[in-house]
Amino acid sequence: MAIVETSLREIDEAAEKAYTAFLTYRQASPSQKVKFLNLIAELLERERARLISIANRETFLPPERLDGEYTRTINQLRFFSDLVKEGTWVRAIINKGDPTRKPLPKPDLRQIQYPLGPVAVFGASNFPFAYSVCGGDTAAALAAGCPVVYKANPGHPETSVEVTKIVVEAARQAGLPDGTFSMVQGASHETGARLVTHPRIKAVGFTGSLKGGRAIFDACATREEPIPVYAEMGSTNPVFILPEILEQKGEEIARLLATSNTASAGQFCTNPGIMVANEKSSAKFYDEFAKVIRDTPSAPMLTNSIFNSFEKSMHEVMEKKKVQVAAVASDEKSNNARAHMFVSSAENFLGDDDLWEEMFGPSSIQVTAKNSDEMMRIAEALPGQLTATVWGTENDLKSNIPLIRLLELKAGRLIINGVPTGVEVAPAMNHGGPYPATTDSKFTSVGTQSIYRFTRPVCYQNFPEYLLPDELKG
Amino acid sequence: MAIVETSLREIDEAAEKAYTAFLTYRQASPSQKVKFLNLIAELLERERARLISIANRETFLPPERLDGEYTRTINQLRFFSDLVKEGTWVRAIINKGDPTRKPLPKPDLRQIQYPLGPVAVFGASNFPFAYSVCGGDTAAALAAGCPVVYKANPGHPETSVEVTKIVVEAARQAGLPDGTFSMVQGASHETGARLVTHPRIKAVGFTGSLKGGRAIFDACATREEPIPVYAEMGSTNPVFILPEILEQKGEEIARLLATSNTASAGQFCTNPGIMVANEKSSAKFYDEFAKVIRDTPSAPMLTNSIFNSFEKSMHEVMEKKKVQVAAVASDEKSNNARAHMFVSSAENFLGDDDLWEEMFGPSSIQVTAKNSDEMMRIAEALPGQLTATVWGTENDLKSNIPLIRLLELKAGRLIINGVPTGVEVAPAMNHGGPYPATTDSKFTSVGTQSIYRFTRPVCYQNFPEYLLPDELKG
Numbered sequence: 007m008a009i010v011e012t013s014l015r016e017i018d019e020a021a022e023k024a025y026t027a028f029l030t031y032r033q034a035s036p037s038q039k040v041k042f043l044n045l046i047a048e049l050l051e052r053e054r055a056r057l058i059s060i061a062n063r064e065t066f067l068p069p070e071r072l073d074g075e076y077t078r079t080i081n082q083l084r085f086f087s088d089l090v091k092e093g094t095w096v097r098a099i100i101n102k103g104d105p106t107r108k109p110l111p112k113p114d115l116r117q118i119q120y121p122l123g124p125v126a127v128f129g130a131s132n133f134p135f136a137y138s139v140c141g142g143d144t145a146a147a148l149a150a151g152c153p154v155v156y157k158a159n160p161g162h163p164e165t166s167v168e169v170t171k172i173v174v175e176a177a178r179q180a181g182l183p184d185g186t187f188s189m190v191q192g193a194s195h196e197t198g199a200r201l202v203t204h205p206r207i208k209a210v211g212f213t214g215s216l217k218g219g220r221a222i223f224d225a226c227a228t229r230e231e232p233i234p235v236y237a238e239m240g241s242t243n244p245v246f247i248l249p250e251i252l253e254q255k256g257e258e259i260a261r262l263l264a265t266s267n268t269a270s271a272g273q274f275c276t277n278p279g280i281m282v283a284n285e286k287s288s289a290k291f292y293d294e295f296a297k298v299i300r301d302t303p304s305a306p307m308l309t310n311s312i313f314n315s316f317e318k319s320m321h322e323v324m325e326k327k328k329v330q331v332a333a334v335a336s337d338e339k340s341n342n343a344r345a346h347m348f349v350s351s352a353e354n355f356l357g358d359d360d361l362w363e364e365m366f367g368p369s370s371i372q373v374t375a376k377n378s379d380e381m382m383r384i385a386e387a388l389p390g391q392l393t394a395t396v397w398g399t400e401n402d403l404k405s406n407i408p409l410i411r412l413l414e415l416k417a418g419r420l421i422i423n424g425v426p427t428g429v430e431v432a433p434a435m436n437h438g439g440p441y442p443a444t445t446d447s448k449f450t451s452v453g454t455q456s457i458y459r460f461t462r463p464v465c466y467q468n469f470p471e472y473l474l475p476d477e478l479k480g
Numbered sequence: 481m482a483i484v485e486t487s488l489r490e491i492d493e494a495a496e497k498a499y500t501a502f503l504t505y506r507q508a509s510p511s512q513k514v515k516f517l518n519l520i521a522e523l524l525e526r527e528r529a530r531l532i533s534i535a536n537r538e539t540f541l542p543p544e545r546l547d548g549e550y551t552r553t554i555n556q557l558r559f560f561s562d563l564v565k566e567g568t569w570v571r572a573i574i575n576k577g578d579p580t581r582k583p584l585p586k587p588d589l590r591q592i593q594y595p596l597g598p599v600a601v602f603g604a605s606n607f608p609f610a611y612s613v614c615g616g617d618t619a620a621a622l623a624a625g626c627p628v629v630y631k632a633n634p635g636h637p638e639t640s641v642e643v644t645k646i647v648v649e650a651a652r653q654a655g656l657p658d659g660t661f662s663m664v665q666g667a668s669h670e671t672g673a674r675l676v677t678h679p680r681i682k683a684v685g686f687t688g689s690l691k692g693g694r695a696i697f698d699a700c701a702t703r704e705e706p707i708p709v710y711a712e713m714g715s716t717n718p719v720f721i722l723p724e725i726l727e728q729k730g731e732e733i734a735r736l737l738a739t740s741n742t743a744s745a746g747q748f749c750t751n752p753g754i755m756v757a758n759e760k761s762s763a764k765f766y767d768e769f770a771k772v773i774r775d776t777p778s779a780p781m782l783t784n785s786i787f788n789s790f791e792k793s794m795h796e797v798m799e800k801k802k803v804q805v806a807a808v809a810s811d812e813k814s815n816n817a818r819a820h821m822f823v824s825s826a827e828n829f830l831g832d833d834d835l836w837e838e839m840f841g842p843s844s845i846q847v848t849a850k851n852s853d854e855m856m857r858i859a860e861a862l863p864g865q866l867t868a869t870v871w872g873t874e875n876d877l878k879s880n881i882p883l884i885r886l887l888e889l890k891a892g893r894l895i896i897n898g899v900p901t902g903v904e905v906a907p908a909m910n911h912g913g914p915y916p917a918t919t920d921s922k923f924t925s926v927g928t929q930s931i932y933r934f935t936r937p938v939c940y941q942n943f944p945e946y947l948l949p950d951e952l953k954g
Contacts (some may be wrong), residue, residue, distance in 0.1 A: 410947060414594060420941065423945065424942050424946065434573040434590055437939070438936075441706060448936045455573075
């Protein structure tokens with residue numbers, strides 16, 4: 007499907023309409039929002055087979071993978087619907103006044119989280135449902151009371167158009183104003199730039215590359231009124247494998263990590279791209295990892311441009327004399343990504359910061375560390391991450407507490423003896439982390455807490471009951 | 481006292497030391513942080529008379545005013561100490577795992593708020609204690625587990641040096657590492673710029689002018705790793721006075737608002753600078769307001785540069801043909817600010833956006849509105865504010881709900897029948913608001929919630945009990 011380019015005037019209109027809708031939608035009752043979110047979920051459910059087939063054609067993601075993602079998308083909508091229904095997410099704080107206090111009366115103060123205003127959402131190429139039209143960002147913004155102007159990802163235009171129809175229809179059925187949700191399209195940088203710099207837009211949710219996220223961040227920081235940008239830009243998700251567990255379970259860990267590394271052609275934000283193993287006892291781990299890589303079927307990537315970037319970074323790493331190619335998938339098909347495994351010593355890895363950057367796709371750099379000290383130096387050198395993982399026996403872990411404490415400074419989520427892929431949608435989840443993993447480490451883009459990206463506190467002082475929001479009465 | 485210029489190398493050293501201190505201080509137990517905060521409070525209490533005398537000499541703020549502020553400063557430290565002791569501020573979220581869940585086991589996820597890292601704090605000229613060395617920003621950062629590098633306000637250098645000695649001594653007595661708190665000085669823009677662009681600094685708290693706050697925001701947004709800037713830059717704090725209450729209590733309201741407007745030579749962030757009254761029945765209100773203004777003693781301002789800005793803006797407004805001077809304080813003393821009251825029609829006010837800007841000092845623009853519609857247009861035109869106030873009888877308020885709902889979009893705190901000055905330190909307080917009142921409307925700089933400016937979530941997945949932070953065990 008060709009991408010329709012939304013004109014600049016239409017983008018402005020979408021932003022203005024979203025503001026007009028906001029004047030009503032910000033005051034929508036919890037039950038109206040619940041109805042809207044559940045309607046989207048219901049209408050989505052009816053179109054499951056048709057939409058998965060469209061997305062499969064556009065993204066090459068396999069139907070089973072898309073089916074799981076589709077379910078997750080529906081669950082996320084219901085998750086936010088339940089959050090709104092339950093109600094305490096508004097963080098109501100009531101400090102009753104005391105007119106008799108000396109020397110000054112104590113005012114009655116009541117605080118609530120209030121929607122920020124219209125939100126621009128940029129969909130992800132790798133999640134055509136769960137982080138696109140009505141994915142996590144949109145669900146969180148709508149739950150908060152913010153209309154959404156959605157910028158379609160050029161990687162799956164027809165999917166975007168078809169899901170948009172569903173959301174617009176759900177808004178209509180829920181009796182919500184025109185502009186509560188709308189979609190703009192355009193392959194050029196200008197479309198997104200126009201949208202995020204429109205004065206009516208008050209926040210941005212984005213999932214994509216560092217380059218794209220940073221460009222939007224910069225555009226928003228230089229607005230007359232700067233606005234928050236929540237850009238989730240991925241990371242290398244380092245994994246540290248300590249000596250005793252490597253000795254005991256090297257092959258099993260290799261299979262788990264290699265599977266995590268190559269799933270969906272390595273196109274997950276939390277894909278483990280850098281693994282640091284203790285040199286001693288690493289042979290079986292590397293052998294097994296290489297075996298899985300060689301046996302991994304090659305697969306088409308989401309878009310041509312993503313595939314070209316992957317190929318380019320593979321060539322660049324191969325040309326480096328200090329990095330060895332340990333394995334390449336044997337399955338060769340034109341325009342399909344083949345899994346790669348590279349190996350480097352800690353010293354060479356530390357000497358070349360190109361190697362610290364994400365290579366989006368099914369590849370990894372295996373770094374051999376002589377000892378705990380080299381592991382610490384690698385952890386110290388790496389930039390901000392979504393996740394960091396440590397594998398260890400109880401002995402390993404207890405001897406490497408400084409490493410774990412150092413990783414707290416580097417990542418938004420720390421995992422012991424697991425794989426970073428598979429982001430659970432739960433209140434305690436944090437899908438975020440220090441720059442360049444995201445532009446705002448204070449917020450998650452998955453889970454309940456992600457709603458607070460789109461709210462701000464408002465305090466009501468000495469308000470009579472009849473003027474207070476319902477949540478602050480009494 | 482002459483300002484010692486901290487060299488650029490010393491600024492870098494302070495930032496590095498703060499980072500080294502952070503590696504220890506981030507893991508300080510609640511009781512260590514409680515001890516530190518309480519020690520600062522105790523040592524401050526002992527030096528009350530001496531420090532107030534120094535601040536009075538440097539800022540011209542009267543001793544009674546400084547005494548109240550001094551008490552508030554001590555109370556803020558104890559307030560954060562109590563918050564840390566109580567412990568739930570860390571927002572622990574525990575989602576226990578379920579290894580039997582199908583198709584995939586549910587991971588154990590536990591989230592906590594974690595300190596961001598070293599924080600740069602810029603002190604306010606108008607609060608030499610409560611928003612300076614160990615004021616609200618510093619207390620919140622230290623409570624969160626972040627070391628502070630304090631940039632002294634050039635308006636009260638000796639006060640800053642003396643209070644710094646107290647904080648450094650308290651850190652020593654509490655057994656905390658060197659660098660947990662340090663101070664840098666310098667009148668030039670370069671001092672602050674060097675500090676906030678140092679890679680070890682992870683957040684900034686600032687109270688001051690729009691120009692200064694925006695410059696810091698811009699410097700931090702263009703860092704390789706952008707960091708959050710919480711700049712509280714003041715506002716005009718509009719007050720809307722509805723017809724029936726104006727008729728019934730015009731004179732009383734005039735006295736309250738004029739006192740609020742001229743207190744401390746008008747040098748409060750929440751000073752009401754724009755008042756909009758219904759034209760009908762406004763005569764008594766204006767007469768009484770003018771009387772208070774004429775009788776207001778003139779007073780020295782905090783610094784020469786603040787006084788010069790105030791004089792300049794008074795001259796600029798006086799030259800405007802469409803604004804009338806309604807009253808000027810009769811007390812004339814060289815280099816002292818005289819209170820001013822201007823009057824403008826709604827139409828003229830709406831036609832001149834110069835008038836919408838803050839004029840820091842004892843002055844106000846009284847806007848006469850013909851009807852509710854003109855009030856709405858003024859509310860719509862005004863930029864973001866810390867506060868917005870409405871005076872009205874029950875009849876007035878019930879007939880002007882759209883105005884109140886519109887003001888929710890414009891301000892961080894809404895007040896009914898009160899004055900905006902006097903910011904209560906309480907959990908429900910919000911001292912913040914949409915730009916240009918602040919650079920980040922999502923956070924307050926007063927009250928419990930202000931601690932979250934200096935934290936980010938960290939999620940621990942499948943951690944064994946012995947590796948979890950205490951708050952996440954069990």
